[in-house]
Amino acid sequence: MATNRPNRNNRNNKLLGYLESRKNLTGSACGITGLALTFAGVAGAYWPFVVAGLYGAGALLAPPERPPLPDFPDPSAQLDAVRWDFGKLRSYLADVELPPAAAGRLTELTELLAALLDPGWVAEILARDPEGVHALSRAVRTDIPEAVDTFVRTRWWARLAPGTEAPERHLERQLALLHEEVSVLAASLRETEARRQESHTRYLEDRA
Structure with a gap:
């Protein structure tokens, strides 16, 4: 039964x-x-x-039945999740000892990420850019942790084989590339606002 x-x-x-x-x-x-x-x-x-x-x-x-679309989180909710994970990333990075040059590049990168992820009008613009949210998510969740963790593990092996290429050079290069990528995203968001301002100027001129 x-x-x-x-x-x-x-x-x-x-x-x-x-x-x-x-x-x-x-x-x-x-x-x-x-x-x-x-x-x-x-x-x-x-x-x-x-x-x-x-x-x-x-x-x-009769037209076929259309199943409802999956209820995926919108970019704003995704950005909140990235912001939460960024907090965990910063806690992890605080416990990692890096060479001064790499540490400086990492600080520049994390400060730029913090400015983009900080709740406010900048984050509101970013939330309207799904590709930008994906780029930040990839940097926070994959690229930066992988770069730092690989450096930590490779540095240990480098001590056993002195004379090989210093692992911090790769780390510095990786962080520089990530900083460049995030900077391009920031410039794109800035251009979006500039176009919005120009459009409003043209609108006022046409109305006058």
Whole structure:
């Protein structure tokens, strides 16, 4: 009994779903048209076939049911999650000892990220740029942790093999590239606001 009840409920849900579907509603409307033709004396003795045929034609011509889109978080909610993860990243970086040059580049990068992620009008502009949110998410969650962690592990091996290329050079280069990428994003957001200002100027000029 317990196993049959879910199956019965599933069949009932499917039946109710079909009764409310566009196919059934459109087919029913066409079937009602067939009944009207029957009462008008047009269908004659073949009225059951006329009604069934019109119902079937209406069901076939009805647009298919469109399933609802997945409820993904909007860019603003995604930005909140990135901001939370950035806080965890800064806590992690505070416990890592880096050479002065790399530490300086990392500070420049994290300060730029903090300015972009700080709640306010800048974050509101960024939230309207899904690609920008994705770029920051990748930098915070993948690129920076990977660069720092790889440096820490490679530095240990470099001590066992002196004379090899210093791992901090790679770290400095990686941080410089990330800073350049985030700077390009910041410049793009600045240009967006500049275009918005220019558009408002043209609007006022045209209205005058």
